[in-house]
Amino acid sequence: MKSERKSPEIVTSPLDLRPDDIFVDLTPSFRKRFFLKCEGFNFAGSVKAKAALSMISAAEEEGLLRPGSTIVESSSGSLGVALAALAAERGYRFVCVTDTRCTERHLRMMRSYGAEVVVISEPDPVEGLLGARIRHVHELCRQDPGALWLNQYANDNNWRAHFHTTGPAIVRAFPDLDYLFIGAGTTGTLTGTGRYLKHIGHPARIVAVDSVGSVTFGGPPGTRHIPGLGTGRRPEIVDESVVDEVLMVPEQEAVRMCRALARRGYLLGGSTGTVLAGAWQRLADAGPTALSVGISPDLGERYLDSVYDDVWVRARFGDITDDDPLAPAPAGTLVGS
16 A cells, blocks of 8 residues: 655745644643643754744835845844844845844854844843844934834734734644743743633643743843843733743743753753743642643753853852753652642
């Protein structure tokens, strides 16, 4: 009997490759039914591929981008890489304004695509490095009135990308979902996915996971070392009405979780470690049959010089490199405590 031959998937643009149905079963490690939606399997290497494509496509339809146009954006790294890839493919000049927390690999990837990268090192006294980045973006646009700032923090096409793709993909895969854990950066993924689930009346609890030191949900500002999650100013597109719970996770817990999963064969990004650390703590109180999904924004190879580097970790968090939060708890201890 001949086996059916599967048609190859052929793409003509780097961001046409958007696999939306890859989930990792972390139930054995979490000892609860938990699945991780992996968004890093595309040419941009992160969930930001969706926002980049959505924002640029909308700008083109509105006539704001033409051949040879200049795009300016503030990014801690991942969106910058996605925009750099798309700008290269479509013939736009791209200037990314980032800061000293951006990993060396993100910087090298953007420059490899031909992007111009400005690294801000002096924080704004009130809004931190993000505020300083945005101030520089305004200055660049003042110098070049033809430049377009996509403004991922206020651009509705950021969250719409996830309303139309990420949310439906999760519900298709897990219609009986109880908890959905989503990291909060610009909150595009959180707002769009959360709005989709609320729009269709899905009962799953939407749990936003943020880094301690972020001000998005009203917490006090503080120093953060891992790019991706957290902000020094509240994003305009955040919609707290779709959020049922907010978890604030210290960065050292994200590092512990990343390194624990690496020892189990999964090299994941810093933002993913934050999401998983929050989920691990929260699910200690969940019932034994609860079904949960977390969203992994990117993979870990871009963090080899930070989260996975012993010297980098010790300089910022002390000697936590051997801690394993997923190790079985001693008898009588609540799992996840």
